[in-house]
Amino acid sequence: MTDPFPPAHPDPLPLTDRTRVRRLPSLQTRERAALHAVLDAGLVAHVAGCVDGLPVVLPVAHARDGDRLLLHGSTGGGLLRLAAAGAPLAVAVTLLDGLVLARSLYDSSMNYRSAVVFGRATPVPDEAKLEALRALSTRLLPGRWDEVRPPTRRELAATLVLALPLDEASVKVSAGPPSDSDDPTPDLDVWAGVLPLRLVVGTPEPAPDAPATVPLPASLAAAAARVEAAAPG
Amino acid sequence: MTDPFPPAHPDPLPLTDRTRVRRLPSLQTRERAALHAVLDAGLVAHVAGCVDGLPVVLPVAHARDGDRLLLHGSTGGGLLRLAAAGAPLAVAVTLLDGLVLARSLYDSSMNYRSAVVFGRATPVPDEAKLEALRALSTRLLPGRWDEVRPPTRRELAATLVLALPLDEASVKVSAGPPSDSDDPTPDLDVWAGVLPLRLVVGTPEPAPDAPATVPLPASLAAAAARVEAAAPG
Numbered sequence: 001m002t003d004p005f006p007p008a009h010p011d012p013l014p015l016t017d018r019t020r021v022r023r024l025p026s027l028q029t030r031e032r033a034a035l036h037a038v039l040d041a042g043l044v045a046h047v048a049g050c051v052d053g054l055p056v057v058l059p060v061a062h063a064r065d066g067d068r069l070l071l072h073g074s075t076g077g078g079l080l081r082l083a084a085a086g087a088p089l090a091v092a093v094t095l096l097d098g099l100v101l102a103r104s105l106y107d108s109s110m111n112y113r114s115a116v117v118f119g120r121a122t123p124v125p126d127e128a129k130l131e132a133l134r135a136l137s138t139r140l141l142p143g144r145w146d147e148v149r150p151p152t153r154r155e156l157a158a159t160l161v162l163a164l165p166l167d168e169a170s171v172k173v174s175a176g177p178p179s180d181s182d183d184p185t186p187d188l189d190v191w192a193g194v195l196p197l198r199l200v201v202g203t204p205e206p207a208p209d210a211p212a213t214v215p216l217p218a219s220l221a222a223a224a225a226r227v228e229a230a231a232p233g
Numbered sequence: 234m235t236d237p238f239p240p241a242h243p244d245p246l247p248l249t250d251r252t253r254v255r256r257l258p259s260l261q262t263r264e265r266a267a268l269h270a271v272l273d274a275g276l277v278a279h280v281a282g283c284v285d286g287l288p289v290v291l292p293v294a295h296a297r298d299g300d301r302l303l304l305h306g307s308t309g310g311g312l313l314r315l316a317a318a319g320a321p322l323a324v325a326v327t328l329l330d331g332l333v334l335a336r337s338l339y340d341s342s343m344n345y346r347s348a349v350v351f352g353r354a355t356p357v358p359d360e361a362k363l364e365a366l367r368a369l370s371t372r373l374l375p376g377r378w379d380e381v382r383p384p385t386r387r388e389l390a391a392t393l394v395l396a397l398p399l400d401e402a403s404v405k406v407s408a409g410p411p412s413d414s415d416d417p418t419p420d421l422d423v424w425a426g427v428l429p430l431r432l433v434v435g436t437p438e439p440a441p442d443a444p445a446t447v448p449l450p451a452s453l454a455a456a457a458a459r460v461e462a463a464a465p466g
Contacts, residue, residue: 018287023306043329043343044327044345046279046281046325048279048289048323049288050288053283054251054321054323055281055283056349057281057290057323057325057349059327073256078255088286090289091290092292094277101453103381104388105366105377105384105388106384106391108377108381110277110294112292116291137341144334148338148423149337149420149423152339155337159339177438177440178440187382188442190382191380192442193438194438194440195374195437195438195453196436196437197433197434198433199430199431199432200430200432201332201430201431203429204427205410206425206426207426207427210421210424210425211421214424216424217424220334220424223428
């Protein structure tokens with residue numbers, strides 16, 4: 001599939017004090033493509049900030065748009081309002097891919113794709129907000145943007161979209177079978193392997209006030225088809 | 234199902250500056266049972282802290298054990314080591330339940346169950362670590378603890394388990410169909426409803442070195458059965 005939001009920087013992600021992975025550093029990848037893949041696959045980001053020296057964290061909808069991460073919120077929100085004023089952020093997107101079951105608990109772990117982006121965000125200005133919301137909508141459910149009416153001026157004014165540059169980010173990917181590194185002679189009578197985990201969409205549930213004559217739109221039909229293709233075999 | 238880790242405090246969660254939900258406060262619930270349900274259903278927590286005034290956030294495995302949240306890490310980890318020394322934390326567990334598709338993007342949202350716990354953690358002392366790891370293992374995959382060998386003394390020493398009291402926490406639950414609150418006369422020809430999302434487990438993948446004679450253990454068979462029961466219709 002062609003990426004509708006191609007990146008501008010092909011160079012590897014820089015290693016900084018914050019992005020250098022200390023625990024299992026071999027799992028770190030510095031490819032921007034890997035960062036983009038994690039951000040694009042996730043539906044929710046956890047945004048962390050410091051308020052009066054104390055940490056706060058909040059789940060928000062996000063979308064990558066080229067070399068920036070868009071974060072979506074209400075203009076009334078506390079942490080996002082602080083972020084809009086330039087407070088430093090750490091934003092994590094994590095995809096859980098499986099439980100990794102070794103022959104000991106110590107070597108058991110999880111398979112995951114994880115990205116953390118560090119930096120300061122800026123509010124998307126009014127004249128670019130429509131395009132940013134289109135990117136957000138398209139990431140969450142491709143095609144939906146064209147099925148609904150455009151946002152009104154009042155709705156745009158009540159919506160806060162922040163853009164965080166993807167300059168400083170850490171990506172860690174754990175995949176594959178377990179290793180019994182801690183056991184020179186593991187008990188092979190104990191089952192070991194991976195229990196895959198996957199987020200799937202179910203059958204769409206029409207709203208109570210939806211006329212039965214309204215067909216499922218193309219965006220949802222496509223999402224349902226993706227699920228059937230990915231259904232546990 | 235009987236809760237193997239019953240709570241000690243039946244009283245509602247306190248409202249504090251940090252736990253009071255400002256955005257859509259009607260979605261906040263102060264029931265401890267709701268907090269426990271979110272923490273118990275999640276497989277990964279996002280732990281946020283402040284390091285030199287800058288936010289950091291990290292995904293970690295967690296488990297509720299009565300009225301405390303157990304966080305599992307390596308003794309080498311940066312943020313968790315800081316947390317073990319008493320640094321304030323904010324820990325989020327978020328479950329995504331669906332895309333909520335209204336007839337406008339403005340009223341579209343997500344269904345979710347979200348909990349954020351605030352406080353300072355303490356390391357679980359050596360003599361209680363085994364029991365804490367049992368709770369973690371049992372939450373992630375019930376029955377697995379009894380299928381593998383017990384941790385060695387050396388493995389226990391290399392494992393950090395933190396306990397965060399569930400004294401200050403915020404719970405927000407969004408469920409149900411979309412409302413077109415922003416549209417006095419919504420276009421009923423536009424499909425509206427919910428696209429459910431669900432984390433499911435797939436078919437277990439044996440490790441390459443697993444003898445074909447080793448049967449699937451009861452813990453994994455039970456997990457697979459839970460999936461089939463929850464499979465999209």
